[in-house]
Amino acid sequence: MRRRLFIRQSLFAFAIAGTNKILSCTSTEAKPVDYEIKQFEDEGLSHFSYAIEAGKKLVLIDPSRDPQPYYDYAAARGAEIIAVIETHTHADFVSAHLQIHQERNVPVLISKLAKATYPHQPFDESDLLSISDKVSLRAINTPGHSSDSLSVVLEVDGNDVAVFTGDALLLGGVGRPDLREYSGEAASQREYLAKQMYETIHNKYSPLADDVLVYPAHGAGSLCGNGLSEAKVSTIGHERKNNFAFQSTTEDAFVTRLLLDQPDVPVYFPFAVEVNRDGAQPLLPALSTLARLSAIPRGEPQSLIVDTRSAEQFRAGHLPGAINIPDRRKSETWLGTLVAPDEPFYLIVEDQASIQPRLEKIGKIGYEALVKGVLIYDEQQFDQKSATFDTTDFKANPTQYLILDVRSEEEAKAKPVFAETKVIPLSRLKEQLDSINTDKPIAVHCASGYRSAVATSLIKKHKPEAQVLDIGENIKQYGDDHT
Template structure:
């Protein structure tokens, strides 16, 4: 009897899979930190016989090469992928036997990348799972614009054809198990639900309900900004990632934290946005450890800039280190734990700034206070409604555009509070007076701030 275990990579919005039978298994699109994959196989009591990549990933560093090395598994990589390491190439129609009666078949599904390959798992000749990587997702498809801008429309059309091929070749009841679509920016849009089948996708997925021209027009109109760190992921994966080192970073005292800030390095406070606002090391930035840490820190930090982590406990440092390693930020320069008062030198004071709701912003307007409202959401979010007179700088652009924020007290908001906290920390570090709005954007309407809808702006 076969099994499929899902490994959630929540911070990046991806999934990996362990699938097998009574004695052997295959791993699909493993994360960089492969210890969790090995542990999952141990719980099942199976040998990892194969590691399979659906494509050269653009949003994270794979652990596939190292996992294959450690386990002795055959490393299956699409034949069209240009990589620099030894592997077993797979072409359309190739099969491998994972366990007795359990066969994995490669299906060429170009679109997310030119070489993208899905895998159909069959037991006794019956389809039991489709690992679709960045091809057919839940209610959407993987975005086609991550390889080369001139290929985007061509790859969008290939996505449409690939989705139809999967639907034509697989039975309605076959589960669709994608890698992307759960928060990853590799998805054209976010997944609608948590599970699906070929039959459900036939009824609901634009790639299967629209003709090619209509589908391409819709997908191209919906593409949003690409995280800057994606430019480094593909080359790292093609070269062959080094083994990850998750040993604890060196401990930094208050003097070292100060010197690293003075050197222009990034000092990142992983505590909650509430705790950070109440008191923090002046000049440090707030990226909550339980938010989308890897995505936004990797997106915003100058690539290769040393980063020092601050947190309440060593466990929080370890969790952050694991997540950052998945996107190629391999070793923090240093770390410190405890209370923020321990991270500053004697005689220095912690910095702080206020938090507020949209109702507080409305009250400030009624009083006639002169405020600057800064919207740090993406353009697609702003197009669905924004506050009249607000300044728009997406969070991932803010560090390089701080000089564009008008003078005055800055009330910064996003859709829910996390990105506003990041932005507030950047502005505070730059010496600006800031108020972080920690509120859902729907509350702006209730507060009488009359958000304006402008329509899609790209």
């Protein structure tokens, strides 16, 4: 039996500026459009979130940490946010669901299986949320990525139009089932969840019509899936023809394929799950309390220092023992991979204008509380310089170097660059530093220079006696395709 949920209007209305692209949904018939879908994209985390509007009422699905773009969109549309739906407790980013609940006085809907501790309303199989007299959202439980995963079907005049699949059905693949073992659950869960995903694909998604639109919570590059399409929206029909999950003939074949060669899991994932289960506090007030420092306090020379300036700036001068995680796309993921949730750190930026955007990135993974203070680059303090990679000597005497490849094992195997190479993916480097011999100069490379810059600084921090050289962008001289 369907349980229909009725949401009273919220009491708050205000707007904050933000920008995002709109995806308009149009009917195939010549009649007024009854609803509107907007897709928000966070490229750094390959995260999609959504606003569904009908009758000047708006429901958010899987919002990111910053609620401002959603508020702005609602104000621009003259619509009111009436609910937030979470498809599961996310591992790769921290959501603003609790903040939106507090600021807009609207309910958060999530599966009862999520065991959320913040104020929420259960939303499970066949439950309906009415947005207007013609438009409703229907819950279907879709376990596999996690036991609490649900998808949201958009119904218009009783017809299925779209499905918001969270991390369950992704474009070209499905959500990985091995994250919960890193969140304190049994390792055997990965095979159990993989089997659940097989049932979900064939019993929950397959019955949907081919023309039903598919809107996932993640796209290509997300660590919640593997080998995903670059597309941002698809259809059930397209996925039925092109997604391996629909084509696996047996459960065993599906499970084997799904568990094969999954990427390493960043250490912050279990932490983010717990933050989302409890609900994160508002971000901007938390950032406003962080201290802006002129120097690291005396007595803390061993403190962890994360320098977010470019690799070139870092090599020219940095604080001793700092690790370099340059601010680029996915830098927040690398921060959450190399810095554990129990490791407070000082943050280095290049100028005043960089402070707020860097902190907001850190807040996306819930790490703002780890920042002990922010320092702006000062040439007088940053007197440690990195050794320069000598291309000529390296080409003449390659055997005199230990060559360290910090790409993934799959990349290193598919596109080997040097004959004699030690491969340690950057995601595992911190745990395998003791295996690196420092008798020779260590020449570090990746595919473009980003990961090698991070790795070089990490090795130097933990092995200050080593001569560590970043091949950097010079790697492009040794192969045809380094991306």
